[in-house]
Amino acid sequence: DVKVTQSSRYLVKRTGEKVFLECVQDMDHENMFWYRQDPGLGLRLIYFSYDVKMKEKGDIPEGYSVSREKKERFSLILESASTNQTSMYLCASSSKTSGITYNEQFFGPGTRLTVL
């Protein structure tokens, strides 16, 4: 079974703090994704990576950065947390098979971040 793990289920931070969210997958997937999930808005893509040290902006990258130094690990960084970044953050991974980049995605359990 594919397993995607996220470093924390719940996190509380203060405005202005630097926040690191870690994601690890164990299936040697090429692609990794960070989403935020908000009620009524569904999932919105923040960043994705299709290879080590590669990254692409999603729909809402402002205020976030990412790092992918190893294939299995994809980190989301909030450089200076703000209250409007309070949300559920989901990490996902997928394999790139038959040339299909956006194959089935496997999701982690999510990190509920509260910024005070």
Place this chain on the structure above:
Amino acid sequence: AQSVSQHNHHVILSEAASLELGCNYSYGGTVNLFWYVQYPGQHLQLLLKYFSGDPLVKGIKGFEAEFIKSKFSFNLRKPSVQWSDTAEYFCAVNENNNDMRFGAGTRLTVKP
């Protein structure tokens, strides 16, 4: 703008009722289509997917979805829901192997 629409935000059904959740998209190219489910307290997981072939796709737990290209739709169906189907359901669309967009989700409550 390209978008995925799920018209029903919250659906409430009694057990054994039939279910249909709508999903429409605005893309004009080749699409790959997905339905994901999120049970309370659990992570998102795939219910079913369509890439090509038979437009009627069967997934896990008795769910199915039909791709109607002319209507830009991929509605999810189940003939008889159970209390354990209570969850949030997300439609997702990938166009031309670029991008993946999710709908806003439909919360399903099944009353025992």
